[in-house]
Every structure is written in C-alpha cells, then in structure tokens.
Amino acid sequence: MSRAAGHGDDVAIRTSELGKRYGATVALAGLDLAVSAGEVYGYLGPNGAGKTTTIRLVLGLQRPSEGSAAVFGIDAWRDPVQAHRRVAFVAGEPMLWPALTGRESLEFLARLRGGVDEAYRGTLIDRFEFDARKRVRDYSKGNRQKIQLIAAFAARPDLLVLDEPTSGLDPLMEAAFRDTVAEARSAGQAVFLSSHILSEVEALCDRVGILREGRLVEEGTLADLRHLAARVVEATFDGPPPDLVLPDGVTSTPVGENAVRFDVRGPVGPLIDRLAGTGVVALVSREPSLEELFLAHYDRGRERVGTAG
Amino acid sequence: MWGQPARAVVRHALRGERVRLSVIALIAVLYTLANVIGYAQAYPTPASREQFARAFSDNIALRLFYGVPHDLTTVGGFFEFRAMGMLAILASAWALFAAIRALRGEEDAGCYELILSGVIGRGGAVVAVLAALAIECAVLFALLLVVLLVFAVAAGDMTTAQAAMVVAAIVGPAAAFAAVGALASQLAPTRRAAQAGAGIALAAAVFFRIVADIGHGIGWVRWITPIGWVEQVRPVTGARPAVLLLFAAAAPLVAAVAVAIARNRDLGASVLSRRATAPSRMTLLGSPAQAAVRGELPSLLAWLVGTGLFAFALGAFAHSVAEEMRKVSIRTYGLDIASAAGYLAAVFAIFAMVVALYAVSHVGGLRDEESSGRLETLFALPVPRRSWIGGRLLVAAGATIVLSLTVGFLAWAGSAVTSGGVGLGAMLTAGANCIAVSLLFLALGALLFAWLPRPSPGAAFGLVGVAFLWELVGALVGAPWWLLTISPFHHVTQAPLVAVDRRGTLVMLVVAAIAAAAAVERFARRDLQTG
Numbered sequence: 019m020s021r022a023a024g025h026g027d028d029v030a031i032r033t034s035e036l037g038k039r040y041g042a043t044v045a046l047a048g049l050d051l052a053v054s055a056g057e058v059y060g061y062l063g064p065n066g067a068g069k070t071t072t073i074r075l076v077l078g079l080q081r082p083s084e085g086s087a088a089v090f091g092i093d094a095w096r097d098p099v100q101a102h103r104r105v106a107f108v109a110g111e112p113m114l115w116p117a118l119t120g121r122e123s124l125e126f127l128a129r130l131r132g133g134v135d136e137a138y139r140g141t142l143i144d145r146f147e148f149d150a151r152k153r154v155r156d157y158s159k160g161n162r163q164k165i166q167l168i169a170a171f172a173a174r175p176d177l178l179v180l181d182e183p184t185s186g187l188d189p190l191m192e193a194a195f196r197d198t199v200a201e202a203r204s205a206g207q208a209v210f211l212s213s214h215i216l217s218e219v220e221a222l223c224d225r226v227g228i229l230r231e232g233r234l235v236e237e238g239t240l241a242d243l244r245h246l247a248a249r250v251v252e253a254t255f256d257g258p259p260p261d262l263v264l265p266d267g268v269t270s271t272p273v274g275e276n277a278v279r280f281d282v283r284g285p286v287g288p289l290i291d292r293l294a295g296t297g298v299v300a301l302v303s304r305e306p307s308l309e310e311l312f313l314a315h316y317d318r319g320r321e322r323v324g325t326a327g
Numbered sequence: 328m329w330g331q332p333a334r335a336v337v338r339h340a341l342r343g344e345r346v347r348l349s350v351i352a353l354i355a356v357l358y359t360l361a362n363v364i365g366y367a368q369a370y371p372t373p374a375s376r377e378q379f380a381r382a383f384s385d386n387i388a389l390r391l392f393y394g395v396p397h398d399l400t401t402v403g404g405f406f407e408f409r410a411m412g413m414l415a416i417l418a419s420a421w422a423l424f425a426a427i428r429a430l431r432g433e434e435d436a437g438c439y440e441l442i443l444s445g446v447i448g449r450g451g452a453v454v455a456v457l458a459a460l461a462i463e464c465a466v467l468f469a470l471l472l473v474v475l476l477v478f479a480v481a482a483g484d485m486t487t488a489q490a491a492m493v494v495a496a497i498v499g500p501a502a503a504f505a506a507v508g509a510l511a512s513q514l515a516p517t518r519r520a521a522q523a524g525a526g527i528a529l530a531a532a533v534f535f536r537i538v539a540d541i542g543h544g545i546g547w548v549r550w551i552t553p554i555g556w557v558e559q560v561r562p563v564t565g566a567r568p569a570v571l572l573l574f575a576a577a578a579p580l581v582a583a584v585a586v587a588i589a590r591n592r593d594l595g596a597s598v599l600s601r602r603a604t605a606p607s608r609m610t611l612l613g614s615p616a617q618a619a620v621r622g623e624l625p626s627l628l629a630w631l632v633g634t635g636l637f638a639f640a641l642g643a644f645a646h647s648v649a650e651e652m653r654k655v656s657i658r659t660y661g662l663d664i665a666s667a668a669g670y671l672a673a674v675f676a677i678f679a680m681v682v683a684l685y686a687v688s689h690v691g692g693l694r695d696e697e698s699s700g701r702l703e704t705l706f707a708l709p710v711p712r713r714s715w716i717g718g719r720l721l722v723a724a725g726a727t728i729v730l731s732l733t734v735g736f737l738a739w740a741g742s743a744v745t746s747g748g749v750g751l752g753a754m755l756t757a758g759a760n761c762i763a764v765s766l767l768f769l770a771l772g773a774l775l776f777a778w779l780p781r782p783s784p785g786a787a788f789g790l791v792g793v794a795f796l797w798e799l800v801g802a803l804v805g806a807p808w809w810l811l812t813i814s815p816f817h818h819v820t821q822a823p824l825v826a827v828d829r830r831g832t833l834v835m836l837v838v839a840a841i842a843a844a845a846a847v848e849r850f851a852r853r854d855l856q857t858g
Contacts, residue, residue, distance in 0.1 A: 074703075074855075077703075077706070077707050078706075079703055079706055079707070079854070079855050080854040080855065081852070081853075081854060098706065098711075098712075099709045099710070099711045100709075102706075102707060102708055102709040102710075103709045105707070106707075107703075107704075107707030107708075109700065109703055109704060109707075111700060113699055113700035113701045113703060113704050114701065114704065115618070115622070115701065117622065119604075119605050119606075119607045121607040121609075122607045122608065122609065122612060125607075125609055125612050126612040126618060127704075127708065129612055129613050129614075130614070130615070130705070130708045130709070130710055131708055131709060132709070150607075151604035151605070151607070152603060152604050152605070153605050155435070155517070156603065166704075179707070
C-alpha cells in the first residue's frame with residue numbers, strides 16, 4: 019500500500035516504556051517491543067494480561083499513560099490516520115454494522131481505506147467460503163470474523179494487527195487463516211498476532227512475547243525460549259521408580275505408577291549416567307512445547323507473586 | 328415458580344431500567360406539580376376560573392391535545408383534563424419501549440441466550456421481565472399518588488379515592504402497553520422493527536382518542552384503545568372506576584399471548600420473519616457520514632411522518648379554533664391568538680421541543696457506535712476522529728433543519744387545505760424558528776458525549792425535558808427573569824405572530840458552534856470507551 023514518504027522506519031511496531039493506567043489499575047507497564055517487516059510476532063498472555071490494551075495503544079485508540087508507541091516511525095496517538103494507512107486491524111469481537119450486508123460491509127471497509135486489492139479479495143472470499151449476501155446481524159460470529167479477516171488481508175497492509183482473530187473459526191477456516199498469514203509474511207508484511215491458541219502461535223510465529231500482569235516477562239524466538247527452559251526427559255521403569263540422587267539442575271515429578279518426568283536444565287548426560295542400571299524400559303527426551311513453556315512461566319510467576327506478597 | 332433464577336431475571340431487568348424510570352418519574356412528578364400548583368396560582372378566584380372555563384371548554388385545539396374538558400373550574404377537574412391523559416401517554420410510551428428493550432433488545436444483543444440457558448423457561452423469562460415492569464409501574468403509581476395526596480388531597484382539591492383513580496388511569500395504560508411491547512417483541516424480528524410496530528400502535532391509539540374528541544357523535548371510538556379508556560374513567564368529574572377493569576383485563580390478556588408465543592418459538596426467531604439474504608446497495612458507503620445518512624433515513628422518515636401529520640392537523644384546525652377564540656376574546660401567553668396564524672404561533676412551542684428531542688436522539692446514535700465497539704473498527708482504519716464526529720454532527724444538523732422546515736411547511740399546507748389565510752413564508756419562519764434551539768441542544772448533547780460518554784444519551788434527553796419544563800413552570804412559580812432566561816426555550820418566540828428573537832437566535836447558534844467545536848476537540852483527545 020501507500021508507503022508514507024519521509025517516514026523511513028522499517029520497524030513496523032516500536033514501543034518504548036509504553037504503559038497504561040485506568041485509574042489505580044495498571045493495565046500495562048514498561049513495554050518495549052519491536053516488530054520488523056516480514057515477521058510474525060506472537061503475543062501471548064492470559065485474560066486481563068494487557069494484550070488488548072497494548073493493541074489499543076498501538077492503534078492510537080487510547081492515549082498512553084507513559085511512553086509511546088510508533089507504527090513505521092509514526093506516533094500512534096498523535097498521527098493515527100497517517101499510521102493506519104499502512105495498518106489493518108482484526109478485532110477479537112467482530113464489531114460491524116448490523117444493517118449492512120456482507121458485501122456492503124466489505125465495500126464500506128474498503129472505501130474507508132481508499133481501495134483494496136479486489137482480485138485478492140475475491141480469492142479470500144472463495145478461500146474462506148464466505149457468503150456475502152446476508153445482513154451482518156444474521157451472520158454467526160465466525161462469519162462476521164471472516165468479514166474482518168477478508169477486509170484486512172485484502173488491503174495488503176504493511177502491518178496486520180490481529181487480536182485473537184480465529185476465536186470464531188472452525189478448523190478448516192483456521193487452516194485457511196494460516197495459509198493467508200504465511201502469504202502475508204512471504205510478501206514482506208509484518209503480523210502482530212495476539213492469541214490464546216498456542217498451537218497456532220507455534221505454527222505461525224517467528225518470535226513470541228509473553229505478557230503477564232501488564233509486563234513482558236519473556237521474549238524471543240521459540241528456539242531461544244526452549245533453550246532457556248528445561249528439556250523434558252520421561253523415563254518408564256520396570257517397577258516402582260528407584261530413589262535417585264539427582265544431578266544439579268534436574269527436578270523430577272512422578273507421572274503415574276512406574277514413570278517419572280525429569281526437567282533438565284543443562285546437559286542430559288549426568289542424568290543418563292544415574293539412570294544406567296535402574297531398570298529403565300523406555301526413555302523419551304523432547305523439547306518443551308510452547309504450552310509447557312507458557313504454563314511454566316505462569317507457575318513461576320505465581321510463586322514469585324506468592325513470595326513477594 | 329418464583330425460584331431464584333426468575334428473581335435474578337427480575338432484578339436484572341429492574342437494574343437495566345432504573346435510570347430511565349427515574350427520569351420518567353421525575354418528569355411525571357414535575358408535570359403533576361406544575362399543573363396542580365400552576366392552576367391554583369394562575370386562577371386563584373372562582374371568577375377567574377369561570378372565565379377560563381368559558382374560554383376553553385369548547386376549544387377544539389385543546390381537545391386535540393388533551394381531550395374533552397368536563398369541569399375546568401376546579402383543580403381536580405383541570406388536572407383530569409390537562410395532565411392525566413398526557414401523563415398516561417408518557418407512561419405508556421416509556422413502558423412500551425422498556426418492554427421491547429428488555430425482551431427483543433436483549434435477544435438482539437445476544438444476552439437473552441445466556442438467560443435462557445439458565446434454569447428458566449422461555450415463557451418464564453418473559454413473565455419475569457413483565458413482573459419487573461409491573462413492579463416499576465407500581466413504583467410510579469405510589470410516587471404519583473403520594474404527590475397528589477400531599478399537594479392536591481391535603482389542599483382539599485381532590486378526595487383520596489379520586490387521586491387513586493387518577494393515578495390508576497395514568498399507570499393502567501402503561502401496564503397495558505408494557506404487554507403490547509412484550510407482544511411486539513415476539514412478533515417482530517428485530518428491536519428496531521418491534522419499536523416501529525409498537526410505536527405505530529401507540530400513535531394509532533392517540534390518534535383514535537383525538538378523532539373521538541374532535542369529531543361529533545363518535546364518542547364510542549374512545550372505547551377502542553387504552554388511551555381512549557383513560558378519558559372514560561373521569562375520576563374527578565364522573566367517577567367510573569369500572570373502566571379501570573379494562574386495563575386490569577387487557578394487560579394480562581395481551582401478556583398471556585406474548586408468553587404463549589415466547590414459549591413456542593425458537594430463540595432469535597419471530598412470528599413475522601424476514602429473508603435470509605438481502606440485496607446489497609453500494610451507494611452512500613464512501614465515508615462514515617454517508618453511512619450515517621443511510622442509517623438515519625428510516626428514522627428521519629418516521630419523525631417526518633409523525634410530527635408532520637400532527638403539524639398538518641394543527642394547521643387544518645387553526646382557522647376554526649381562531650374563530651372560537653374570537654368569540655370569547657381571550658388572550659393567552661399575552662398574545663392575540665384569535666387568528667389562525669396567531670394560534671399556530673402559540674402552539675409551535677411544542678414543535679420546538681419535539682425537534683429538539685429529535686436532534687438529541689442523535690447523541691444515542693453516536694454513543695451506540697462507540698459502546699458497540701464499531702468505533703474501534705473505524706478508527707483502526709485511516710479515518711480521522713474529527714471528521715467522524717464532525718460528519719455525524721453535520722448529518723444530524725441537516726436532518727434537524729429538514730424536520731423543522733417540513734413541520735412549518737405542513738402546518739401551512741394544513742391551513743391552506745381548510746381555509747388559508749396563513750402565509751407560507753410565515754409558517755416556514757415558524758418552522759425555522761425551531762432550528763437554533765434544536766441545534767444548541769444537539770451541540771450540548773455532543774459535548775456530553777465527548778466528556779461523559781456513558782450517560783450522555785439519557786442526559787441529553789433529560790436536558791431538553793428539564794429546559795422545556797422550566798420554561799413551562801418557571802414563570803408559574805415566580806422565578807426571577809434571569810433564571811428563566813437560562814432555558815433556551817425562553818428565547819424561542821411565538822413566530823410568526825411575534826418577530827423572531829434575532830439576538831437570542833444568534834447567541835444560541837454561536838453557543839452551539841462553540842459547544843460543537845469543543846465536543847469535536849475533546850472527542851479527538853479522549854480514550855474510546857467501549858461497552
């Protein structure tokens with residue numbers, strides 16, 4: 019789309035010390051983010067962690083209490099219109115005009131933007147198997163979500179901000195969504211994807227940020243995060259598990275009667291040495307899934323809160 | 328039957344209506360006081376009351392507004408004529424729309440699904456909402472009764488039984504129209520359609536009452552609708568309490584039909600269904616303001632037809648009323664209204680209020696876009712906030728001007744059909760005279776929306792209501808002139824009989840422009856408040 023001349027910043031989203039308070043409640047604090055062109059950034063966090071607040075600040079819908087957010091170098095609050103020429107947004111709750119039909123809605127959203135790639139829009143309508151003849155009030159949530167997705171991707175913006183975009187979609191449509199995001203990435207578009215669906219983030223995202231109580235607690239590629247986290251080793255024994263003296267950096271959790279799960283930080287060798295000759299019948303070693311990483315962060319977070327409070 | 332789930336639904340419905348109920352109750356109490364105290368102050372002696380009664384007993388225009396007067400020489404008789412019917416219409420309109428909001432409105436919004444997924448049946452949920460409305464009607468009954476007991480019964484102007492009957496005749500039709508609202512919610516597929524259908528039913532009821540009161544020998548028409556029954560009760564001048572039984576029978580009967588339909592229909596379905604697909608029209612989608620025009624047209628048409636018919640009727644009767652006025656040579660509002668133009672000038676104040684109400688109804692439209700989250704969709708696009716709110720305000724202002732001039736034009740057309748004698752230019756002036764005050768309220772409403780988005784739609788209506796009541800009541804209670812001039816309606820002269828208050832009009836327009844500009848700037852700088 020129209021690249022604003024003079025704003026040569028290639029970073030799609032950059033926030034510095036971004037924060038938002040609602041009265042006494044701190045919704046977001048000290049957020050430093052940078053999302054580059056051609057990158058899919060996964061934004062994770064439980065309900066109320068501040069994901070939607072971040073998006074509202076990045077879109078200039080609300081004024082930061084501290085710090086700033088910029089889109090392609092354009093301040094999100096001071097010059098939202100200029101910034102939005104290069105951005106498309108998909109809200110978690112699809113909010114459209116109930117009296118318009120699907121086709122009218124797509125046309126309205128396209129004209130407000132000043133034109134879209136109509137051929138690609140046709141492709142997307144087919145891909146998402148969208149029937150554009152009904153009125154918005156008669157569509158299911160999933161179908162209203164499709165209107166937003168089609169309108170956003172058809173605009174071919176430099177940045178897509180997606181807030182839990184697949185919450186109403188069935189698995190087939192979710193696959194169509196993943197294809198569409200992959201196309202956007204290969205076209206050099208940046209995608210900021212806030213999501214609860216960890217498998218989706220794992221499949222799509224180059225980098226991941228994890229938000230907890232308004233603060234970014236972890237950020238990096240999935241490989242980085244896995245490197246920091248413990249590797250999982252599950253051992254099944256021919257009888258009750260033996261009492262082992264565990265090497266440093268290894269913790270154990272019983273799994274069922276004859277199995278134990280070990281979380282290993284650092285090399286696996288010392289643990290294997292200890293297990294030798296203990297009657298192991300099966301040994302599985304794998305990297306932690308994103309879900310485990312995510313849950314681990316939250317459990318540690320809770321402990322920290324517990325000790326701090 | 329009255330388990331915890333049902334009680335929870337009742338409480339939820341009461342909570343959702345408490346602010347609007349308070350506003351309606353306040354207006355009803357003020358109107359009651361204005362009439363009870365106002366009459367006694369304006370006509371303190373028997374002689375003055377006799378003269379007033381002689382002048383107005385046969386006044387056809389007053390019959391059109393209020394009904395047939397039976398005794399205008401007592402506070403009770405005057406109240407029965409002047410306030411009872413008006414308050415009955417007000418309470419009925421409130422109850423009608425409250426029922427639709429709580430039933431079809433909740434269903435449209437998807438909240439009803441949650442209620443029905445609880446341990447409460449489809450019929451039970453409707454019964455619970457109606458029970459909440461019954462409680463609200465009872466509150467209104469008690470409040471108005473106390474006001475009459477303190478200010479009319481204690482002064483010896485009414486007996487306790489008369490006061491109770493008056494209030495029952497006000498609240499009775501409200502109960503009946505609450506049931507009509509519940510029925511419309513089952514018949515119509517959307518909240519808007521239910522409101523339109525039920526609104527037409529109420530308007531028709533008022534229309535039949537008017538026809539019965541101004542026609543000759545067709546008094547039986549009054550028996551057709553609940554608004555006509557109100558007049559038949561005659562609590563003070565003929566005590567026919569048996570008529571009240573009609574309300575007691577009609578409300579449960581209509582409610583039972585509504586409950587029976589609710590019990591047997593699918594969630595989201597309706598008796599009158601609509602097509603699954605609709606043709607797409609691609610005009611007027613180029614900007615939010617264009618889309619606003621598109622969305623606004625049906626509502627503007629409804630206001631044009633409703634208000635326009637009323638203006639046409641007034642115009643048509645103006646000549647004959649003026650003739651009667653000439654016989655008794657009375658001056659009202661210090662004006663010579665013994666000409667058709669003079670009479671129309673005197674009653675045009677009501678249109679200033681109606682057009683102002685229409686103007687502030689747009690504040691609700693602004694807030695609806697925000698609370699529904701649609702503004703987030705819009706402002707994530709390259710749509711400037713200033714151009715959105717500015718465009719919407721211009722559309723609202725344009726529609727307000729169209730309504731004002733149409734009212735003036737149709738009042739002239741009505742008079743031209745019957746007798747003529749009123750100039751088109753004069754009536755267009757009278758219509759244009761409603762514009763400045765209405766735009767002022769629109770701008771003040773926008774200012775409320777910019778600063779206090781959540782309560783702004785109701786507050787904007789309240790502002791118009793309070794200002795209009797103050798203009799009616801202020802002089803009666805002997806308020807000093809500077810307090811009277813606070814109400815913008817004070818600066819709306821009785822054009823065309825009296826010259827338009829050019830300075831006042833100019834001041835109102837300037838204040839409106841400043842308020843609108845302030846609203847635009849404030850809105851551009853504040854956080855969106857969704858939900």
